[in-house]
Amino acid sequence: MDRRVIGVETEFGLAHRPSSGRGLPPDELARYLFRPVVEYGRSSNIFIPNGSRLYLDVGSHPEYATAECADLMDLLAADRAGEQMMHELAVEAERRIAADGFDGQVYLLKNNVDSAGNSYGSHENYLIPRTTHFRRLSGILLPFLVTRQILVGAGRVVPATEDREAHYAFSQRADHMWEGISSATTRSRPIVNTRDEPHADAAHHRRLHVIVGDSSMSSTTSLLRYGSTDLVLRMVESGVPIGDFELENPIGAIRHVSHDITGKATVRIRGGEEMTAVQLQRGLLQRAKRFVAEHGAHHEHVDRVLELWERTCEAVETGDHGLIDQDIDWAIKKRLVEDVAAKHGIGWDHPRLEQIDMAYHDVHPQRGLFHLLARRGRVSSVIDDDAVTHAMITPPATRAALRGEFLSTARAYGAEHTVDWVHHKLTDRPLDTIMLKDPFAHQDERIEALLDTLGDRSSQLQEQSLRQRRAQGVPLALTEKYHLTAPVHAEPPLI
Structure with missing residues (x-):
């Protein structure tokens, strides 16, 4: 097989840490986290213009599924784009929680086991x-x-x-x-x-x-x-x-x-x-x-x-x-944990080391320990920030490009629509549902013809002020270059 598409689904850990007392329970915290998403798409399960999928999974775990990628660098950038998007949602959730009278911080962890x-x-x-x-x-x-x-x-x-x-x-x-x-x-x-x-x-x-x-x-x-x-x-x-x-x-x-x-x-x-x-x-x-x-x-x-x-x-x-x-993650973290243990004269059984373990996976770019190590030149990287920003708003050159074009155009025209990994449908034209079974195809005349029925696309796809859209509390990946005039409803979870 000369070509292959690869995707990754990441579930994130989520926690609220107030200055005193117990934090918000996971289900309520998840509702805060996804409130901008629901306001944007009337659902906690949506596909977004970069071709990826954003949703709440079983157990109130926020999850991000990258678009299908045919290039490893595209996949790595798409994965980091999801991490950045989740961080923006967490920042907005913390703001909204504070506005409702709760203090404390929202922690979003890209790890695999909680405390x-x-x-x-x-x-x-x-x-x-x-x-x-x-x-x-x-x-x-x-x-x-x-x-x-x-x-x-x-x-x-x-x-x-x-x-x-x-x-x-x-x-x-x-x-x-x-x-x-x-x-x-x-x-x-x-x-x-x-x-x-x-x-x-x-x-x-x-x-x-x-x-x-x-x-x-x-x-x-x-x-x-x-x-x-x-x-x-x-x-x-x-x-x-x-x-x-x-x-x-x-x-x-x-x-x-x-x-x-x-x-x-x-x-x-x-x-x-x-x-x-x-x-x-x-x-x-x-x-x-x-x-x-x-x-x-x-x-x-x-x-x-x-x-x-x-x-x-x-x-x-x-x-x-x-x-x-x-x-390599396990070795990067091991060195960090051993440095802290040596500095404070503590052993593997000390609770501080478990805290260091968790903090390594904090996606907050100023607070997470992995990001701290990156700023200090202690980790290598094969992608840069520009590639991540690009991946937040641009689908890879696979079927995801068609999905992104379909989503952005339908939104710009206020046309109700549904999508999943394969199907593309304008709600008022159910007989024109288009199935894209080839994950490598990034062009399709059927998609073009269906979107042309909406009108002159060039006059509609105008950028809004980034500052104005930021003020709405909607993550960059959901807004950049796209209007927020119409919702998108994802089909039931497919992955």
């Missing part, structure tokens, strides 16, 4: 060919994903329990996985979800829904996360020999690997052989290198992905985490 131990996800979606043999895919993909946490885990300070001491782990999500492969999502939390909703031509494509990943703050971590997974999928799809790494007990293995930061924990392969996570990842890395040498790099970032993959394996294997402590 009570509840978990929420960061789900990856990869378009794969319908012809892919799923049994072979799962046999290779599960071992890769179980051990991928040593590459791209978010890291976690794990509090002490009756049977183990406080310590540092690779992953926030690993302890909350209960099955290897399943059609469920919240009930059993499988590593890979098999629900067959391709949002494309089902005769040619299926959607691989990966639930196991940790949310990434670092764009460099994200590049390795999506880039390495894409390479493994390409090897599977091409039918090249990869080897037998199938695990006897994936769920036992994912926990075992996560809690051994030395990287020496072993997993048992079917047949009895035991390997460390590093050995398994190195085995897949060498095959990926050979695959690229024989078939060529399918995008310009492949060499960077392979270099990060190899360097991270070396860092885990040697224990020299300084090799990656500006590039």
Whole structure:
């Protein structure tokens, strides 16, 4: 498969911290957070002009699903755009809460577990060919994903329990996985979800829904996360020999690997052989290198992905985490936590370190510790602020571009409409509903013809004052270059 679209859905943690007493409960806080969205779209589940989807998920978790992206840099920028949009909503929620007589701050965290131990996800979606043999895919993909946490885990300070001491782990999500492969999502939390909703031509494509990943703050971590997974999928799809790494007990293995930061924990392969996570990842890395040498790099970032993959394996294997402590989230955070512990003479069981862990994921650009480290030059990046701002208001050059054009034009004309990942409909023209099954198509004469029925678009798509729209409390991504004259109603959740 030469081309692939990838998207990521991120659930955010949400909390209100008043100066005294208890904060607002999650459901009420979520209503404050999404009030501008509901005022704008008469729904807490909307598609927006950059082609992405913004909604409240089960448990009052705000969630952002990027548009489908065919370029890794577009995906990284789209992911950060969602983070920035959520931050703007949180700032507005805090203002409205104060106006209603409540003090305190609103915290929005891009992490995967709250202080009570509840978990929420960061789900990856990869378009794969319908012809892919799923049994072979799962046999290779599960071992890769179980051990991928040593590459791209978010890291976690794990509090002490009756049977183990406080310590540092690779992953926030690993302890909350209960099955290897399943059609469920919240009930059993499988590593890979098999629900067959391709949002494309089902005769040619299926959607691989990966639930196991940790949310990434670092764009460099994200590049390795999506880039390495894409390479493994390409090897599977091409039918090249990869080897037998199938695990006897994936769920036992994912926990075992996560809690051994030395990287020496072993997993048992079917047949009895035991390997460390590093050995398994190195085995897949060498095959990926050979695959690229024989078939060529399918995008310009492949060499960077392979270099990060190899360097991270070396860092885990040697224990020299300084090799990656500006590039990989778990190592960046580990260095920060260790610096604080050394400065104050405290151990892993000190509650302050758990607070540092949480604050690392605060999306507030002035308050979040990841952003503080970035300002101090202690983290690397592969995208810049301009790319993020662009992604907030501009869809990637995929089907999302048509979705964005449809949404912005219909709004400008005050035309009631509904959209989802595939369907585009003007409410007063239900027989003209257009299905876009090709996620790579960023031009379509049918969309153009339908929008032309509304009138002269050039006279309607006039920019409003950014200052005026900011005063309305609506995030930039919902307003820039677009009028707010008509709502958009999303179909029921599709992802």
